[in-house]
Amino acid sequence: MRGVADSLMMHSWLVLGLVAAVAGYDYTTVPGLNHDTWWGPEGKEEDTSIRPFQIKWEKAMIDDLVYRLENRRKFVPSMDDTAYHYGVNTHTIGYWLDYWARDYNFTAREAYVNKHPQFITNMQGLDVHFVRIVPEVPEGKRKIPLLLLHGFPGSFLEFHEAIDHLIAGVADKDFVFEIVAPSLIGFGYSDYTNKQGLGGAEMAVIFKKLMNRLGHDKFFVQGGDWGAHIADIMVVFFQEEIIGMHTNLGMALTDKAFSMITMGSLYPAALMPNDLTGRLYPLKDTLQWLMREFGYFHFQATKPDTIGICVTDTPSGMFAWFAQLISMASRRANYDDPRGGLDLYTPSS
Template sequence: MMHSWLVLGLVVAAAAAGYDYRSQPDLYYDTWWGPEGKEEDTTIRPFRIEWDKKDIDDLVYRLKNRREFVPSLDDSAYRYGVNTHTFGFWLDYWANDYNFTAREQYLNQYPQFKTDIQGLGIHFIWIKPEVPEGKINIPVLMLHGFPGSVREFYDAIKEIQKATENKNFVLELIIPSLPGFGYSDYSNKEGLGAAEMAFIYKNLMNRLGHEKYFMQGGDWGSLITANMATFFPDEIIGYHNNMGVALTDAAFSMMSIASLNPSSIMSCDVVNRLYPLKNTFEQLTRDSGYFHVHATKPDTLGISVSDSPTALMAWLFQQVSICTRKANYDDPEGGLHRYRPEQLLDNLMFYWMPNKGPTSFRIYSNTFNLRNYHLGYLK
């Protein structure tokens, strides 16, 4: 098995050798992603989340009138996906105990705005702190991923701001929804992937008056911010992510070759995070089915999650489970009990109410394709 991965790595490296990575990628600052004929509104407009009562009533009706589930296999935990023996709790809580009015107020606690960038209305939280005498203001762009939303930052914002109390700086936080997610617009044109979104957020930061700034990204946010650091190094002061990946041919080849002696590329105390490769690729094969569906047939899946809140919850909660802890695989509750219900359901509302389940999937197919591989910017 070890030698087969070594051969695979060498084959990938050899196949990539024919591509010219030195040329400028075919990417543009001003690509128009909005509807043709639309006039771009470059003003920065205040925004509030508002849930229509009829939409809430419709949601609750669909949740309460769901079809009876086919029971999960005995003792299967989350190995077959969402376990129907424990899943009903979440649907019932959403229908009966989730306080829509209170949660709407909670989600509006931070100032939010929209502005048009390259034809799309981009939604963002913008927290501008007071800057006491003797301190400087540092702007930080923070980007979420899938199956997340700007909601994943709510519990961290106060802690982030508190951490600067004894420092000589304060942080200005800009937290946008990705295009096709939450309350940002989606494009009806092919090609809006992570690299193209990097240009949208550079333009957003420039519009807000920032020529230099820090960034933080998770999941898709980590890839978008990595692209920004690549494309605009003179603007990026510092960059932090919580999903560090290297998608280069050299990295894949090194990973395979180093399976002969893992400690040659990493310290012994973290070797088990990657090696043996058999375990890593077994997990990737087992848990990456959603990735392949998103990257190849996002709109087919989109029909079900657009029509059924039960389907949307099952699909997103499955990703929350498998993408956080390996042990969740053998947990009948999928590890979801570690979260407060409102944490997960608030996030779900960013997909259900603006109907962004289907459009959020498209970032996969618009990013992971041969065109982008041939452009070479990941190199």
């Protein structure tokens, strides 16, 4: 049966690939885009002021969270000897939930998330939260603005430890970075919209305008995951403003790229160095992994309201949803790890 399932997954990917190839998508023309779409409540005006902001966790919120964690319903036991093949193993989740409820230092964590200066400003009707650090520039050095865009499941905290190094500069370089790290729209402390149509392209416009509002006509951008998607769009849309981009999710989704990847399966070394071919080939393994692990992406893209109810109403459900994504995105070997590779992380991390 497993061989049949593998065959079906391969055929599904082949069909999807053929459909994409014959569709003739235009990857080169920049689409028309309204740069002034109002995404906020009607009747509200855009407040262009930049307001200081601090994260505050009220005692009532913490008490409610702890109550929900400690009074969670008993989980249905996962099947024997399945480790993390079917997602988070329910035999392992109790440790983390108990730690969260009983030992998590909310006071220390609140201080940590407020480590860097934060602000709020309104962009096209939505309050956008961001970290901004303007370093003192030593003599002989210049200041370069850098926009940092996080991904999912993540937040601006992805950059907390790196920021100190970025603003410190390097002795043999003539520049230091000014940091702007926003919460993506609908993430963390940035507003969400109730209007349809706000995707990566629309966020690219908002964050370009945010940098302009902060006084930057030209800047660098770095993105990971969803942030990488937005950064890719910014580079195409705003070629005069973006000095350069760094990404930790480099992807090419064009017909040419798909064709090269497919032909490369015949002789991988012709496409990439020998020591890297194992990251993509055998192509069958890569496609099976994508088919197996990207169900969450399809679900969130097509039924966000449903999963939103699940992860918002129960902290146990939210933890499980995020933990399985962290597990599968770290190492494929985590399937066979009884604890899903999560022991790599200490509770304080």
